[in-house]
Amino acid sequence: MDFNLKLLFTFFFFTVSLFSGQGSAGGYYSNRHHRSHRLRATKLFVFGDSYVDTGNILVPFSSAQQFPYGITFPGKPSGRFSDGRVLTDFAGKHLGVKSPIPFSIRNEVGEERLKESGINFAFGGTGVFDTSVPLPNMTTQIDLFEQLRHAESGLSNRDVHLSVALVSVSGNDYSFYLATNGSAQGLKPFINSVVNQVMIDLKRIKRLGVKKIVVTGLGPLGCLPIFTAPFSFKQCNQTINSFVQFHNFLLKQAVDKLNKQITNQQHSYSSSSSSSSSSSSKIFILDVYDAFLSLIQGRGSGRVGLLKFKTPLKPCCFGVSSGFNCGSVDEKGNKKFVLCNDPKSAFFWDSVHPTQTGWSLAFSSFTSIL
Ligand SMILES: *[C@@H]1O[C@H](CO)[C@@H](O)[C@H](O)[C@H]1NC(C)=O
Ligand SMILES: *[C@@H]1O[C@H](CO)[C@@H](O)[C@H](O)[C@H]1NC(C)=O
Ligand SMILES: *[C@@H]1O[C@H](CO)[C@@H](O)[C@H](O)[C@H]1NC(C)=O
DSSP: OOHHHHHHHHTSSOOOOEEOOOOTTSHHHHHHHTGGGOOSOOOEEEESSTTTOSSOSOTTSOGGGSTTTTTTTTSSOOSOSSSSOOHHHHHHHHHTOOOOEEGGGGGGSOHHHHHHSOEEOOOTTOOSSOOSSSSOOHHHHHHHHHHHHHSSSSOOHHHHHTOEEEEOOOSHHHHHHHHTTOOTTTHHHHHHHHHHHHHHHHHHHHHTTOOEEEEEOOOOGGGSHHHHGGGTTOOOOHHHHHHHHHHHHHHHHHHHHHHHHHHHHHHHHHHHSSOOOOOOOEEEEEOHHHHHHHHHTTOOOHHHHHOOOSSTTSOSEEESSSGGGTTOBOTTOOBSEEEOSOGGGOSBSSSSOBOHHHHHHHHTTTTTTO
16 A cells, blocks of 8 residues: 555545634624624634645645646645535635635744634544544644644634634544454444544533534445445445444434533523623534435435536546545656546545535535534
């Protein structure tokens, strides 16, 4: 396994990022609905994996820093695992905030720019636990956020309260588990421990002052090109998808429980004091599973319904000898992958990541949450 391949393998799914950030009392919403009257700056802080990384992994380690990544946007490789924009970009645009600065290049941007936007701590290939990539797991990503809060970073408490955290957990923990000593019998307990760790991470982000936290559910991993390739990209693996649904079920149960606790605490707080200013925090789940599957099955409505992918499971860029080789070349510089003519015609960009068009369409089912 070459390094790129190994890296990509772990790049899978876990995109834990949080859309943190809005005030409880409706200020954030009103500013969202009346952008021209915006009074408050909001920021986006992002945690997780390749579904939300916008350039943290620098050359030579990232395939996302190689052609043809980035051909649609920004026109050259930018460290995004797509032909163009990813979830973070659509979330930022929707919230009306500047795209958060990738943590790795924070020193290259001016302090002003840093003050205007949030920070993206997400690294492709990472999970809530350690994976095969020597990159910060989610705990460490949150450590970086915590250090920033304590440093003289120009980041006020108010900035943080009015921000959104986007947390992407897309599956790298599972690909690593399966690639190492993970047994089939051990998978369910492992799913439990992943979800428990996600909840620990979400609570920590909340304690650090972020009021609105948005976490991704797992997408239909059994439909990823890397798994459907043996069947000519024709059918999803239902066994894998049923494990995904178990993860999503546990996550929803845990998030519902936590939200209830938060509401009760706030309730007892406001009845024991005359202050009604305690702002509510809340955690939201992005239903990536349903968003992706409805596009794959061509059952979307509205704008999404108009666009039906002819071969929804077939990626635009796919390795010849290994599905993970999009972006790789051999010693002579020959491409080890095939590239489609029009990335807009594909839902999947490479073996595990959507195209910009794919993200754009999927995002339309998330707008009510963000
Ligand atoms: C995350 O990485 C740090 C630093 O390598 C390590 O100490 C910690 O145990 C890891 N946390 C988890 C939950 O795997
Ligand atoms: C593999 O097994 C070792 C020893 O039993 C354990 O410490 C480790 O966490 C396991 N790795 C995974 C990914 O489950
Ligand atoms: C689905 O995935 C499982 C787990 O990787 C594998 O054992 C099984 O053979 C796959 N089924 C099909 C039909 O590919």
